[in-house]
Amino acid sequence: MRTLSMAITVCLAAGPLIAQDVELPKQLTWTAYGTGSAGYNQSVAIGAALQEANGVNLRVLPGKNDIARTEPVRQGKVQFSANGVGGSFMAQEGVFQFGAENWGPQPVRVLAANNGGAVGLTLAVAAEACEKAGKSGCDGFTYADLKGMRVAWVKGAPALNVNNGAYLAYGGLTWDDVEKVEFGGFGDSWAGMIDGSVDAAFASTNSGRAYEAASGPRGVYWPPVDADDAEGVARMQAIAPFFVPMTATVGANIDDTDGVATAGYAYPVLMTYAVQDADLTYNMTKAMDVFFDSYKGNAPGINGWARDKQNFMWVAPYHEGAIRYYKEAGVWSDEAQAHNDNLIARQAALMAAWDELKAEAPDNWEEAWDAKRREALEAGGFAVVF
16 A cells, blocks of 8 residues: 555656657647646646757647546547546546546556656645634644635546545545535636635645635635644545645745645646557657756746656556656666556456456446455455545
8 A cells, every 4th residue: 555655756867868869740639737727837838848849739638627638538539648646546546537337447657747846736725714714814724624614626527526535634524524616627616716616626836726816815825734643644645545745845825935834746647548659658758858958947846747756656557658768768677667567457457347347237336346446456466545
């Protein structure tokens, strides 16, 4: 469980840059989070660098939720996605929206991920809401103080909702302790933060929406996560095993300060499917690395894409094309390969269990899949999450 729950950034010595030219089609398409999000802003900045350095036109399609970002990749209409933990880890696991009968465990593959360590991924609170808890200026406000308040729930976005649930759990709360306010997308939830229809919503600390809200009349506050609160962190990781405590130094009301103690994980995650052409994936991974200096600093938090920030021991496996590049760059290890092989075996076990259950055609799909999934993971000796 520890390997799955701790997304520890592996800082590896930078190997020599590969001399060959990057060979990419002149037109590429990614999906990403909605406009104004960190994922979208970083994708646009990377696209500008690709255009300047290699004449590649990167089209970025915003998607409101995990399904909207992942479906075009599954259909082969889009090559890659700057996705989140929902479109990578949860898609692999076949849970939440990906547990629906028309989805199931997905053979997702990672190319690279932003493990910057400077950007928090956290449940923000409107500073105005602190007054409801009697905490003037948000002094002393904690996640426990969200009891009875309005918390955003984004339809079709299990990653966002699980993340919110994890922060509530850190504060000793559940969704039953707060008022769930439903929104159609990430951007809508933050429009609610600005117009006063919700008190808390999830975002990366450097999200454009967070900066917008921070400059508005309600303000934004990031309640602290104490890394030394072992019980609170355990409650958080029981809900979302990919979270780790960290200090955010980039973001709304955070820039030019000593930072805020919060939690985070890899975001965005550049992903595709196992069937994606290995040469294309190799060159896309290579482009992310060799053109890094052309896009670094061009969007908040974007520097986390650096080669020495890649975490090859994460919770979803890397694509064979990406592995080929990292081997050439001298940063892929035998340990990383063993870990990757184990994750691919995990995916295979989950997909086999899914196929078996489909053949059985149970009446109560959700309940049957939950049991079948856990049984398959236990039988394979894999950590049972969710």
